[in-house]
Amino acid sequence: MPTSKVQPLLSVKNLTVRRGTATLLRNVNWQMQPGQHWTILGANGSGKTSLLKALTGFLSPTDGEMTLLGRRYGASDWRQLRLKIGMVTSAFTAAIPLAETAIDTVISGKFAQLDLWSHVSRTDRIAARRLLRLVGLARLEAREWAYLSQGERQRILIARALMARPRLLILDEPCAGLDPVAREKFLQFIERLARQSRFVEGLILVTHHVEEITPRFSHVLMLHAGRVFAAGPGRAVLTSKNLSRIFSAPIRLSRIRAGYRLSVNDSKRRGP
Secondary structure (H helix, E strand, C coil): CCCCCCCCCEEEEEEEEEECCEEEEEEEEEEECCCCEEEEECCCCCCHHHHHHHHCCCCCCCEEEEEECCEEECCECHHHHHHHEEEEEHHHHHHCCCCCEHHHHHHHHHHCCCCCCCCCCHHHHHHHHHHHHHCCCHHHCCCEHHHCCHHHHHHHHHHHHHCCCCCEEEEECCCCCCCHHHHHHHHHHHHHHHHCCCCCCEEEEEECCHHHCCCCCCEEEEEECCEEEEEEEHHHHCCHHHHHHHHCCCEEEEEECCEEEEEECHHHCCCC
């Protein structure tokens, strides 16, 4: 009997994005299977933000093809489809009213709203409380956004993203602004979340820092100057040579326990 082919969560073929004279992405090819957790790694200006905007329908491709959850860009309503993508980004922070309570921020994710105004049911509140327990913040459900720490806000945003029951969760530089202790605790939480497949089928972590790649993020997409520099299992892709190329500096990568450490040799600094 023929075996059924597993449909990828995400497929990008020859994706190119141009705006004016600038080419933001050039011939990007990438595929993500259900159950995989990917890290997108690259320097500033490498194309990480442009790729996220294209995937979520905020930046239209010039050429190429994108298929998300089996539906092709241009043949499907991307506004509806992106409700199946949970997004956690610090860009949301400024749009959340300072007086909004944690539980209302979580509920707003169901409606893809910032500054909740939709009717909220008892069922919505029960679901939001369950997610607040998941992220370890049930005690803060009535606390206003203004009085939450940065680490607490990031966890609230994850609960918010999960409220819509997404199949794919994107974490866009989620550790930005966290102190070292808060960052470590947050990464431990992300690792636990990645183990719980009942919540999402795949996670994407976007970062500059290899130290933030926890063991469950087994695959890496490296971007450089708007192109895919390397993509595949982390143990094959994450090398000192590859990192030196994408960051244009002599870099040494060390594996420590279940993570990574990066060091730069300034005395042997290379040109671009």
